[in-house]
Amino acid sequence: MMPFQPVMLATDALIFLLLGLSGGFAWYARRHAHLRAPWRRVARSRTAMGALVVIALYVTIGLLDTLHFRAASGTDEQGNTRYAGEILSVLDLIATPLREQSEKTYSAPFATHLYARETIELPQGGQVRDFPRLQWGGAHLADPLADRAGDILLRTLLGIGIGLFAWLLLLALLLRRSAQGWRQWWSDEESGPQRSAAWVGLLMLILVGLSLTLAGAYHVLGTDKVGEDVYYQSLKSIRTGLVIGTLTTLVMLPAAILLGIMAGYFRGWVDDLIQYLYTTLSSVPGVLLIAAAVLMMQIYMSNNQESFNSLTERADMRLLFLCLILGVTSWTSLCRLLRGETLKLRQLEYVQAAQAFGVGHFTTLMRHILPNVMHIVLIVVVLDFSGLVLAEAVLSYINIGVDPNTNSWGNMINSARLELARDPLVWWSLLAAFLFMFVLVLAANLFADVVRDAFDPRLRERS
């Protein structure tokens, strides 16, 4: 009997497709010097390498959250394995304590007691209004007031230790060198980017270590209204953010590339038609178009509920649909850029020569135009990413974003903003969402800048 049954959601499939495409592109780029060169420039940038490590950690967590399965829940009479209805991911499995240890309601980060007073029945009879102990957070402490600080300190040190140890191990495995080689690596200019990657990596590993030692025993970022761990929610939101940031561009790419280069290459009525199409689409304000489309999707989904097997699948379809809508509103700018670039390229000698030799339009487009506009596509994909991650939060705030059941930073902010009127302030959900989002977007922005500078020769000449 299989202990689990793999589940492939629609977005999972697209993520794997995206991974495959990136892998293929990397393999292709390795074999072509003109593509290798800009990546070398990226690799020589300290900022880019540091940012890349942060992005890698986010992607790892997101990928762990993409491997979905149903756990076996027993066997039926015929001896067939039955599977639970709930769809889990590998990340859920790793973070089981975080997922299951939920409290009654709000509690502050590292708290041992609830946020609100409650009537507690005393063992010797009678009642008292006090802050009750949390069921899980700091439950291992005998006397929370006295022991908590020491316990947290101990666990922090242990977490840092684990992170440091893992870092040294990783460093030794990745860069096998002699003592002499280490000293050189430490000081010379050339390995600067590697060193900054290593420092950021140390920080990330310490954070991982800290979550190992602290997150199981405390709610490190507190709990929300229904007592769910905020740290767990923030981790789960990573996948949503990454999906919105990457799949949106993936789904719009085929249309944008095809129409863009066709408009620039064929000109004439094809150009007019395509220009008309994207001018019309881009003249509707993005938010409103998204709102209209999402409202329509909500109607469709509420009238066709039977076509979704589970809440997870429904939420996933909604996420995918949101990517599609965002894609429809964002392909126009790429299309316009590609059209402009193709207009320039088709005047160049090698395209003219190809035409003179009687090469067909399709071959010319594929062999001569497409490879030469790919750098623009890459730049746009990388630049759009951070904007899309930020857009998700705003859309979820207006209730036209992801499904309310999906974990996302936008949903966290949306449900937490109503609590700002409370006194004392419930700030941890908001801060957690903003912090997770900020780190990802900052890393993406820094990385995107370097990629743009490396791939756009016009910018390089100027600086």
Next chain:
Amino acid sequence: MMAYIVRRTLYAIPILIGVNLLTFLLFFVVNSPDDMARMHLGAKRVTVEAIQQWKAERGYDRPLVINTSAEGMRRFTDTIFFDKSLRLFAFDFGQSDSGRNIGHDISQRMWPSLAIAVPVMLVGLLVNITFSLLLAFFRGTYLDFWGVVLCVTMMSISGLFYIIGGQVLLGKLLNLFPISGYDVGAHAWKFLVLPVIIGVVSSIGSGSRWYRTLFLEEINKDFVRSARAKGLSEQRVLLGHVLRNALIPILTGVVVVLPTLFMGSLLLESFFGVPGLGSYTIDAIERQDFAIVRAMVFLGAVLYILGLLMTDISYTIADPRVRLE
């Protein structure tokens, strides 16, 4: 010049028709009015009569494009397409799903939107130009480097954080301004200060970085070198030559958003409870009032196209090198 403007205006007509068709498809063809009624009435087992009544009250009970039961011109005018879509061209927005006159609402709510959007734009422009000019003056130094780092950091912060953080810090903890609300007359400024500050601060990151790039682009041009060569001071070069030339792309960037200022800022208005068009739109989205959303989609597109038109014209006025084809 006149011929050019006329041609550009004529070019806007097919685009508006396209937008109109798009909204019609999105709102009436993807989902039928029956679906909308069912969604609004909520209950799973809603009666056919209730749906019919809901549609009749809002005029959704007619055929989509061709009314076969009517005579003459009414075959085409007594339809949803004519009544709900084509009337938008005359800026006749009709009734909202809850029975209010949308055109009247828009004309009322436009002013609070402008009261926030115009100061945000003007102050933002001033702050961003000053800051980026400073960065351009100190280009290549540590000040420039950390200024750009600051810009990138500020760009990476969610707009929601600026709003919520500003409300909590300046409104709640320091108690400087009312957290939300709106007033007309002498006390209006009290409610406007906080949203304007937040609107400006959240634009600094991307705005200043973009302007800095524009300035640096101009600084490397030949006429700037000539200006230096003839002995002008750095200040005069920056203010007299670089700023003046970089102002062309900056101002045309401003012109394109001028008409859309009427639409207001969705987030600022809804967080601060300003009764403008932005919060109107958000409320409509949350109440799923399709009539209002439809009207705003069309209005937004019209204003955007108007912005493009104004940009083209302002280019020719601001930069004599631009020649009209």
